[in-house]
Amino acid sequence: MPIREATPGDWPRIWPVWHRVVAAGDTYTWDPDTSEEEARSLWTGSGKRVYVTEDDDGAVVASAYLAPNYGGPAAGIANAGFMVDPGRTGRALAEHVLAEAAEQGYRAMVFNAVVETNPAVRLWTSLGFRVLGTVPDAFDHPRHGRVGLHIMHRAM
Amino acid sequence: MPIREATPGDWPRIWPVWHRVVAAGDTYTWDPDTSEEEARSLWTGSGKRVYVTEDDDGAVVASAYLAPNYGGPAAGIANAGFMVDPGRTGRALAEHVLAEAAEQGYRAMVFNAVVETNPAVRLWTSLGFRVLGTVPDAFDHPRHGRVGLHIMHRAM
Numbered sequence: 001m002p003i004r005e006a007t008p009g010d011w012p013r014i015w016p017v018w019h020r021v022v023a024a025g026d027t028y029t030w031d032p033d034t035s036e037e038e039a040r041s042l043w044t045g046s047g048k049r050v051y052v053t054e055d056d057d058g059a060v061v062a063s064a065y066l067a068p069n070y071g072g073p074a075a076g077i078a079n080a081g082f083m084v085d086p087g088r089t090g091r092a093l094a095e096h097v098l099a100e101a102a103e104q105g106y107r108a109m110v111f112n113a114v115v116e117t118n119p120a121v122r123l124w125t126s127l128g129f130r131v132l133g134t135v136p137d138a139f140d141h142p143r144h145g146r147v148g149l150h151i152m153h154r155a156m
Numbered sequence: 157m158p159i160r161e162a163t164p165g166d167w168p169r170i171w172p173v174w175h176r177v178v179a180a181g182d183t184y185t186w187d188p189d190t191s192e193e194e195a196r197s198l199w200t201g202s203g204k205r206v207y208v209t210e211d212d213d214g215a216v217v218a219s220a221y222l223a224p225n226y227g228g229p230a231a232g233i234a235n236a237g238f239m240v241d242p243g244r245t246g247r248a249l250a251e252h253v254l255a256e257a258a259e260q261g262y263r264a265m266v267f268n269a270v271v272e273t274n275p276a277v278r279l280w281t282s283l284g285f286r287v288l289g290t291v292p293d294a295f296d297h298p299r300h301g302r303v304g305l306h307i308m309h310r311a312m
Contacts, residue, residue, distance in 0.1 A: 073295050132290065133287075134288065
């Protein structure tokens with residue numbers, strides 16, 4: 001499926017995926033009731049590069065952003081976020097964004113808050129990320145109760 | 157020295173301390189050239205509670221903010237930042253902010269990016285924080301070269 005950099009006009013097609021993932025409340029440290037306007041700013045604001053995966057009919061089935069994880073003297077470390085329609089794998093998009101990060105000169109990528117019960121942990125590990133540490137009892141999971149948040153890292 | 161919650165009118169007295177610390181480029185992952193306007197938004201914006209320490213003449217010698225480190229299902233974990241005039245210790249302010257965080261119902265506090273060569277690491281450790289993990293080679297230090305960024309954690 002084609003992966004490309006998003007245009008501003010893609011947002012209305014990203015939002016349903018975004019909303020579905022965040023409203024489930026089991027993978028993101030954002031308010032499940034986040035409004036579309038706020039979501040747009042979180043996902044596409046402040047220096048973020050945004051990517052989308054389209055299916056054969058041109059529907060957006062996944063999106064990612066890529067941005068510096070820190071500013072100033074640590075701006076060489078990237079951060080990224082991924083929203084994927086349930087039932088799809090984000091692997092191809094993840095590989096695309098990692099290649100983009102390397103091309104843009106980032107030295108490494110950090111995820112600050114990966115819910116430890118998120119199946120994507122296995123994807124990140126298979127792509128070379130490792131858990132640097134885990135914030136214990138940080139995330140109120142709708143089914144698993146309080147679970148930890150992994151900080152994950154991968155050198156480019 | 158008295159410690160109190162800041163008022164909007166305190167900002168012009170916080171800014172010189174803020175600027176001195178960030179311009180040194182050895183402790184914060186913010187651009188050393190951050191403008192006053194941007195600094196104000198970083199330090200006092202989006203739901204942050206701000207505190208100041210005054211010396212006997214009423215000058216601001218230190219400031220801190222307290223805010224959720226995450227949103228939504230992880231909003232029970234606090235984050236804080238500290239700016240202290242060189243030559244002063246931030247210990248009393250740190251203890252004050254920890255007590256405030258407990259009172260405001262946070263379960264724990266996380267620092268996302270403590271430069272590993274920052275002498276404050278010793279202060280945090282003595283206050284019960286521990287290093288959850290370290291992002292390697294993340295921060296370009298003006299004297300030590302590339303150093304790591306600690307993620308530090310303390311339960312309330």
